[in-house]
């Protein structure tokens with residue numbers, strides 16, 4: 276699919292090249308400053324220097340030579356000092372953008388840049404027998420948006436949920452269950468109970484060496500594949516994953532695999548041996564396998580002196596498995612900032628062992644969540660929020676907004692809208708800015724119908740839908756599109772903006788930055804607001820203008836729906 280702005284760029288480059296004045300390698304285009312009435316510019320400095328002429332003179336010569344034909348998107352060519360400024364032809368642009376959006380529908384903006392390339396995204400990764408805390412919430416939401424964005428840029432994307440289902444602590448989990456019995460609760464409540472059992476057992480074991488020994492015994496049984504230990508462990512895995520699934524369903528999250536840390540157990544001995552053989556690690560006097568002096572990073576272990584393996588050992592095996600299984604060009608880890616050092620060590624270790632030399636290993640780190648009093652959410656402080664409770668809270672609050680705004684809707688629809696709005700508010704709060712930044716749980720802002728919130732974007736979309744619905748009810752929606760009528764400045768600005776989604780998508784993928792899409796959605800909604808204020812749609816002066824404006828409204832709805840879908844946010848038709 277060729278998009279309007281790509282075509283515009285290609286046409287300009289070709290037009291400048293056709294003058295034979297400028298060598299092709301010196302044709303570089305820039306976006307003019309906001310106060311310049313042009314869409315792309317060619318700064319002539321470099322070319323003029325190479326040709327030994329003054330830049331304004333070259334710009335003027337080129338402007339005189341370039342005569343856009345009637346079949347290109349270039350409208351005007353003007354020399355302004357050293358710049359050669361190009362403007363889009365508004366009518367032709369309108370025609371192309373509206374046709375493309377109508378044609379591509381839910382795929383608008385999709386591209387093939389990533390065709391043939393596979394990307395693994397490591398995200399969500401809750402820990403078994405525990406609730407998902409804020410770190411997992413952010414990883415789940417940001418990770419899914421990155422998956423959606425990479426799929427839309429043509430990559431084959433493999434999502435992998437690297438669940439924490441292995442390690443010494445499972446001895447305590449199993450011993451605690453043995454002592455207190457298996458809970459009958461479901462969802463987050465069941466996991467809360469497992470956490471409480473774990474805490475009670477750990478406290479008691481501090482006083483009672485018997486209990487401590489019991490936990491170590493269970494840990495050993497599990498590692499050796501004992502049937503009973505495995506069965507209880509599996510019960511914990513199922514309980515945790517089904518609780519997670521309830522949240523994933525609400526969030527529209529689908530993760531291809533959940534191999535989990537335990538899956539790599541059979542590879543660990545080989546990994547440790549390789550690290551020793553390749554002299555990346557050494558065995559110390561106590562028997563531990565140590566990695567020291569790796570790119571000035573702090574020392575770490577691959578095996579403890581009691582022969583136990585570590586999170587790092589399993590992460591190393593995970594990389595090797597992914598390389599063999601998926602042959603990716605990149606592995607993207609969506610993990611909180613506190614694990615930045617762990618991942619730097621992992622990446623350095625992987626490379627030192629000779630793996631992944633031509634594979635990008637990236638850490639998309641994210642900040643933490645604060646409450647409105649400015650405190651970071653934490654278990655210790657007692658202000659922690661967990662995913663299911665957070666979503667329920669959001670939906671309940673959204674329900675009261677819906678109750679106020681649309682009391683006339685049927686109850687079932689109100690609830691569906693509240694679900695989309697509440698969940699959307701949580702998702703957008705994670706995505707509207709650079710993931711590195713901390714976020715605040717501020718319901719006022721998150722559910723505001725004005726400003727940069729999912730609610731505002733959903734309202735804008737619903738507003739488009741309501742105009743289209745009313746037009747259909749009047750019967751006069753008209754199907755013939757004469758896009759050349761869309762020349763009002765607010766219309767032109769909105770159309771140019773709609774044309775930018777493919778670029779935004781590309782940039783979002785390159786920078787691992789869903790907020791680029793969020794910014795695009797927000798600006799689109801604002802441009803639509805201006806258009807709606809300045810141009811009457813249903814009461815347009817002529818039936819053909821009305822049809823054209825309805826087509827623009829439909830395109831806006833479609834594009835906004837697409838932008839929101841990339842972020843994992845639903846767009847109800849009525850609100």
Ligand code: ARG
Nearest residue numbers: 397400401402437438439610
């Ligand atoms: N389960 C881990 C945690 O909760 C996150 C795993 C991240 N992914 C990885 N490959 N280490 O902290």
